[in-house]
Amino acid sequence: MTTAESASPSSAAGKFDLGALLAERGAERYELHAKYLNHQLPRMLHTIGFDKVYERGEGAHFWDADGNDYLDMLAGFGVMGLGRHHPVVRKALHDVLDAQLADLTRFDCQPLPGLLAEKLLGHSPHLDRVFFGNSGTEAVETALKFARYATGKPRILYCDHAFHGLTTGSLSVNGEDGFRDGFAPLLPDTAVPLGDLDALARELKKGDVAALVVEPIQGKGVHEAPPGYLRAAQELLHRHKALLIVDEVQTGLGRTGDFYAYQHEEGVEPDLVCVAKALSGGYVPVGATLGKDWIFRKVYSSMDRVLVHSASFGSNAQAMAAGLAVLSVMENEQTVAGARATGDLLKSRLSALVDTYELLADVRGRGLMIGIEFGKPKSLKLRSRWTMLQAARKGLFAQMVVVPLLQRHRILTQVSGDHLEVIKLIPPLVIGEEDVNRFVDAFTDVMDDAHSGGGLMWDFGKTLIKQAVANR
CATH class of the missing domain: 3.40.640.10 (Type I PLP-dependent aspartate aminotransferase-like (Major domain))
Incomplete structure (x- = not known):
């Protein structure tokens, strides 16, 4: 047996023990990615504060090492249609x-x-x-x-x-x-x-x-x-x-x-x-x-x-x-009908906010594939900040919304594409009314903060601007 093999509990006595390997090396996940895989991924996650350590998933939720519950509105880019670990x-x-x-x-x-x-x-x-x-x-x-x-x-x-x-x-x-x-x-x-x-x-x-x-x-x-x-x-x-x-x-x-x-x-x-x-x-x-x-x-x-x-x-x-x-x-489980009904509820709740928030331009999509688009505000104070973000890199405002949704509300979402001011929601098709309420309440809180003209959200925008300029 080599020195490397004897040092690993996963290979003791010639047996592979996945649980032991993860217990021993799991904390190195970001370092391992930076060294052996796409080195820009951990760098990006660190920059926007997405460098979480998720330990367990079930349905439309997952939990971090501290037991905090997160709502998944991304579904692994649509892979988790039935959520995680359907029995x-x-x-x-x-x-x-x-x-x-x-x-x-x-x-x-x-x-x-x-x-x-x-x-x-x-x-x-x-x-x-x-x-x-x-x-x-x-x-x-x-x-x-x-x-x-x-x-x-x-x-x-x-x-x-x-x-x-x-x-x-x-x-x-x-x-x-x-x-x-x-x-x-x-x-x-x-x-x-x-x-x-x-x-x-x-x-x-x-x-x-x-x-x-x-x-x-x-x-x-x-x-x-x-x-x-x-x-x-x-x-x-x-x-x-x-x-x-x-x-x-x-x-x-x-x-x-x-x-x-x-x-x-x-x-x-x-x-x-x-x-x-x-x-x-x-x-x-x-x-x-x-x-x-x-x-x-x-x-x-x-x-x-x-x-x-x-x-x-x-x-x-x-x-x-x-x-x-x-x-x-x-x-x-009549998943298709459920996705239609839940999607209609989520879209209608979000569409009702368009007239409330001047930064919110459009809500579109079908079922549980929904796009939330942001646009140039009318008020002078918000317009100047919007223009500053757009000058640095289009898409930064949408990123500014995605980050507090995760950091403050533990909801995972994504910007719908490079240089787009659009958030795409593609959650597991098993989400229900309680999850819809959680997302809408969180999104409303983030929009309130953005329209207040101050707060942590715009401070984070400055960090994103610096990052965007440095990458040019």
Whole structure:
């Protein structure tokens, strides 16, 4: 046994003890990240005061080392649709591990992938087949590949300000230059404004477009496709023998108060749909690309092409079990209807505040995907401070709201995108009226402080300004 091994209680007598390892080394978490992972993450968390030590999570809440309760309005960027550690999903994972299945042999057909595909397609009546990968970006990559192969055309259209992932293919349809800079060349692509059918038609007339990929509600800024746009875009695309890809990685599985966000618009039947995040139950990474039969038959056109698109960990038993458990819980606990009702309550409570606070410009979204936008105030005193923040870096005021929500009220939220004065709320779909009241009361307190013209909030703004200037 080496010196390093003998020094660790986790490896005593050749046994691995995760609990002992965490007890011994858990306090080093920020130092370990700074030394071995993305060194800017702990630096950023220290700067804004988000360097907490969370010990336990359950449902829509988690607790720090001192036992303080935090409300999660972020859901791990949408991954925790059912909250943390749902007992049904936990049991399914224990069961599948105990079953000791002959998983990932690659030369057989296990039952769980077929059962999960059948269950997913039951919520997607116009789609026929599923490819399982490991993430949302992989689901998008699959859709891009399938669309280009099925149509024989190279170019993909996407919408301004879109986010579809960060691998090379999905990055090609990312509407934010900050993510794309320095990673060219990418796939042939063209951005069109969300909702602009004329721009879409102009690109389609060039004859080289394979597909348009679109989020029904954009995660960045929480902007919804205008009424009628998805159906009209679908008709235009099909007229030019191009496909409609709908990215439901964040908006799907009940997030917007329907199983898919595109289902809010009648007559929309995408050719390919991407899901991930919440399908995991918060445990095992999983992504899925759902599509029409003819597309899959074209891609997998012969036995020689049986492995032309695959994923080493795709369809693994743990991911499939988690997905099946998630869909079962959603049906049994009426999660979609609950998200719609709770989302309506939260949105109405927040919308009622727009006329009260001049810094509050808009509240928008569907279900439990809500954007709170801030804008230039009318009063001279507040306007001068707003202008100072904007001159340093757009988005600082939203950050000033996010920080006291966590520091003073123990509520975790996020700014909806770089240089945006928008907070995005995507809590676990299991939050209830008590959680809504807690958030609205806390948000009201922060807004009162901001509009008072003084207090800790504006003092923190000065710290953010200094940081923004130093990073230029």
